[in-house]
Amino acid sequence: MDPVEQTPTSRSDYAVLSLTYVALLGGLAESVRRRPGAVIEVPAGEYLPLTLATFAVSKLVVSEKVETWMRSPFVEETPAGRRPKGRRLRYAVGELLTCTRCLGAWSALALVGLRMHAPRPARALTGVLAVSAGNDFLHSGFDLLCRQANRAAE
Numbered sequence: 001m002d003p004v005e006q007t008p009t010s011r012s013d014y015a016v017l018s019l020t021y022v023a024l025l026g027g028l029a030e031s032v033r034r035r036p037g038a039v040i041e042v043p044a045g046e047y048l049p050l051t052l053a054t055f056a057v058s059k060l061v062v063s064e065k066v067e068t069w070m071r072s073p074f075v076e077e078t079p080a081g082r083r084p085k086g087r088r089l090r091y092a093v094g095e096l097l098t099c100t101r102c103l104g105a106w107s108a109l110a111l112v113g114l115r116m117h118a119p120r121p122a123r124a125l126t127g128v129l130a131v132s133a134g135n136d137f138l139h140s141g142f143d144l145l146c147r148q149a150n151r152a153a154e
Contacts (some may be wrong), residue, residue: 008087053129057107058100
């Protein structure tokens with residue numbers, strides 16, 4: 001990743017994104033605190049499915065063709081790869097939408113927030129996304145085994 005000085009952004013652009021994230025995080029904490037009967041703690045057994053769901057969402061948004069509509073205002077996609085477009089905040093959002101780790105934090109916030117406010121639908125959504133992530137891992141493992149077998153056969 002290029003230093004801020006080598007991008008068409010400023011530290012204030014990243015501050016806007018960081019403050020937005022912190023505001024959403026604080027809003028989630030406050031909304032749970034004020035809501036009687038809200039699920040304040042996520043059971044330990046749900047961390048793995050939530051982790052897998054977060055992986056699936058961030059990979060889907062950052063990498064998959066079906067989500068180009070979401071990335072297109074912020075990301076230029078060419079056969080050579082993806083890169084943020086524009087300048088300032090638009091460029092910073094483009095960087096966010098090309099980084100699975102970065103977007104993972106936002107995805108986790110959304111999924112955990114949903115889990116705290118609507119546990120049953122959140123568990124269903126998390127289950128679907130976790131199984132999708134498992135599918136990704138299995139396909140990646142299968143592809144790796146096939147490539148290794150093909151190399152060994154040559």
